[in-house]
Amino acid sequence: MQPLEVVFYLKTPLALGSPWIMFDSLLEYVKLREALGEKFFSLPSRAPLKKLDESLEIPLKKWRDIYIASASIFEPSDAGMYVFSYFKRGDFPFPSGRVRRGSGFFKDFYLKVVYTPVQRVRFYATGEPEEVRRLVSKVSSIGKERNIGFGFVKEVEVREVGYEWGLVRGGEAMRPIPVRYLKYYEDAAYMPYKPPYWSGESELCAVPFTRVELLE
Amino acid sequence: MNDREWLEKWREYFLAWYDEGRVGEKAEEAAEFSKKYLDGGVVSVSGGKDSMVMLHIVVSGCRRDVPVFHWDHGPALMPREVENEITHNILAVAPSAKIIIKKYSLGNSEKAREDWRPWYREFFSTLRSLGYRHHLLGIRAEESSRREARGRVVRRKHWTEAHPIYHFTWRDVWAYIFKHNIPVPSTYYKYAKLLGWDKVRLVTFFDKEFEKYGTPQLDGVLMWRWRYEFHRA
Numbered sequence: 001m002q003p004l005e006v007v008f009y010l011k012t013p014l015a016l017g018s019p020w021i022m023f024d025s026l027l028e029y030v031k032l033r034e035a036l037g038e039k040f041f042s043l044p045s046r047a048p049l050k051k052l053d054e055s056l057e058i059p060l061k062k063w064r065d066i067y068i069a070s071a072s073i074f075e076p077s078d079a080g081m082y083v084f085s086y087f088k089r090g091d092f093p094f095p096s097g098r099v100r101r102g103s104g105f106f107k108d109f110y111l112k113v114v115y116t117p118v119q120r121v122r123f124y125a126t127g128e129p130e131e132v133r134r135l136v137s138k139v140s141s142i143g144k145e146r147n148i149g150f151g152f153v154k155e156v157e158v159r160e161v162g163y164e165w166g167l168v169r170g171g172e173a174m175r176p177i178p179v180r181y182l183k184y185y186e187d188a189a190y191m192p193y194k195p196p197y198w199s200g201e202s203e204l205c206a207v208p209f210t211r212v213e214l215l216e
Numbered sequence: 217m218n219d220r221e222w223l224e225k226w227r228e229y230f231l232a233w234y235d236e237g238r239v240g241e242k243a244e245e246a247a248e249f250s251k252k253y254l255d256g257g258v259v260s261v262s263g264g265k266d267s268m269v270m271l272h273i274v275v276s277g278c279r280r281d282v283p284v285f286h287w288d289h290g291p292a293l294m295p296r297e298v299e300n301e302i303t304h305n306i307l308a309v310a311p312s313a314k315i316i317i318k319k320y321s322l323g324n325s326e327k328a329r330e331d332w333r334p335w336y337r338e339f340f341s342t343l344r345s346l347g348y349r350h351h352l353l354g355i356r357a358e359e360s361s362r363r364e365a366r367g368r369v370v371r372r373k374h375w376t377e378a379h380p381i382y383h384f385t386w387r388d389v390w391a392y393i394f395k396h397n398i399p400v401p402s403t404y405y406k407y408a409k410l411l412g413w414d415k416v417r418l419v420t421f422f423d424k425e426f427e428k429y430g431t432p433q434l435d436g437v438l439m440w441r442w443r444y445e446f447h448r449a
Contacts, residue, residue: 017436018443081437083410085430112430114410114437144433190444200326202444 001061003164004132006123007157013117014143015084015150020071020208021142022175023123023166027058027069028195030135059131061166064181066193068166069125070174071208074118084113086148113145124165124174133158173212176205184213223405226413227394234391242388246270246380247277249368250352253378257350258283258316263302264418265400266354269392270381272309274352276396280312285346287339290323291446293420295439298401305399318342324446332425344374355379358386386414406438 006023032052033040060067087110121142125132136156143151165174176193179185185206192198193205206212217225234240250273259274261267261284274282286306288299306315320335322328328335343351356379357364370377381389390413393400401418408416411434419426421435422443436443 017433018440019437081410083434109428110430112411112434114434189441190447191440192444200444202447204448207441 001126002129002160003126003162003166004124004129005159005161005165006125006132006136007159008121008123008136008139008142008153009155009157010119010121010142011152011154012149013115013151014074014121015113015115015145016081017144021121022071022195022197023069023125024058024060024067025195025197026139026142027060027132027135028056030138031056031058033138059128059135061126063167066167066175066177066181067125067195068164069127070123070166070169071176073122074116075120075122076118079116079118081114081116084115086111086113111145113150115145115150124161124169126164126166129158129160168212168214171211171213172209173206175208177212177214178203178205181215182206182212183215184211186211219405219409222409226390230387230391230394233387234395237385237388237391239384239388239391239395242381242384243273243392244277246273246384250274250378250380251278253350253352253376254279254282255350256348257352257378258285258346258348259313259352260285260287260354261306262287262354262418263299263305263401264354265389265393265404265416266356266381266384268305268309268354268398268400269384269389270352270354271306272392272396272398273380275310275313280310282310282313283348284310284313284315285343285348285351286315286317287342288317288319288323289335289420290320290328292323292325292328293320293423294323295421295442295445297442298403298421301399301401305401308399316346329422330424332423348375350376350378352378352380354381356384356386356389357382358384403439407434410434410438 035052035056036043058067060069062068136158139153139156141151141153146152167174167177173185176191178193179188187207187210188204189207190202191205192200192202254274259271259282261271263286271284284306286303288294303317306313320328320338322334322338355363355366366379368379368382384392392398404416404418419431421439422432424432426432
């Protein structure tokens with residue numbers, strides 16, 4: 001396992017559903033797609049995914065039960081946030097005949113997408129370089145609303161580096177870390193700290209990019 | 217432009233609009249209209265901008281000791297910080313009012329975000345149990361064609377619904393807020409900066425009911441700190 005720096009160069013602005021993208025969740029997503037193939041897109045619910053997600057091995061080092069993988073760092077950092085509003089008709093072909101668009105399965109959605117016109121998304125992690133390279137090469141887009149062109153990846157770079165910044169960098173948490181693993185924390189909030197992040201499980205964690213001190 | 221400069225610029229704009237848009241006259245008319253419904257009536261206040269303006273108009277132009285009803289959605293839908301701000305704001309605007317606060321029984325659980333039907337059932341049965349003949353609501357015609365179609369007065373089965381600020385526009389509302397220094401939850405300013413003053417609304421947070429408007433996605437970015445905060449309970 002090697003400390004790594006992973007940089008995604010983007011072609012299009014990045015849409016967000018939360019302030020950060022977690023690197024371990026990106027890798028887990030690719031592994032899940034590989035494990036399920038086309039079935040990934042036709043599961044009856046997300047419930048079975050959680051079990052499978054938890055059983056997947058991703059090529060990252062762990063500290064306690066946390067992957068050493070940082071939250072996203074957006075560059076330039078002052079790109080700002082904007083809202084893109086649009087109507088979304090669903091991602092499926094409309095059948096012929098009369099369709100109710102006001103309610104039900106084909107209901108139109110009026111979405112507000114928060115996006116940031118960043119050029120690069122940087123992560124730090126500790127893992128197996130070759131396997132991480134293989135997995136990230138399969139990531140063609142990141143963030144939310146990828147189906148309408150947000151977050152397209154132009155190029156991804158994985159570099160082996162001499163510093164391990166996936167967990168803490170210069171006294172700052174680089175990802176959510178449960179406060180029970182900390183001697184000191186500057187700021188904390190309830191949030192998930194391991195994949196699958198969408199599962200709704202949360203714990204009181206140090207907020208990424210705030211000051212912390214790990215327990216030995 | 218930093219946040220303070222941004223807010224100051226808009227304050228100037230809205231204060232200018234207060235005179236140009238004759239918002240004071242509109243407020244006087246709204247107060248006159250409200251008087252007819254205060255006997256046996258209650259002012260329903262969500263804590264949002266429209267209901268706070270209505271409350272201020274009623275309290276300053278009609279009666280100080282008016283009954284005020286506020287519905288607490290619970291921590292899953294309304295972060296406690298925002299809820300505390302709301303109750304504090306209501307008390308600041310209407311210190312002599314008789315305030316009735318009822319709390320949603322499922323408001324502590326994830327279920328409240330997933331299924332809004334129990335909310336509607338409980339909310340309307342609570343309104344009925346209060347026994348008031350008139351409910352004053354801060355609904356405006358401009359908000360949607362459906363609200364416009366409801367009219368200024370709606371006769372319901374068990375009560376009459378009256379909308380004093382029905383003719384106010386979003387500019388009028390913000391002008392009134394800035395002119396009279398009416399406190400509104402600080403989340404408004406956060407959302408207004410991204411969405412615009414005309415589109416910003418106070419609705420329950422992370423609520424699937426508003427998924428079709430993209431609101432939970434905005435909440436995920438702007439209110440991330442409160443997404444799981446109710447797990448603390």
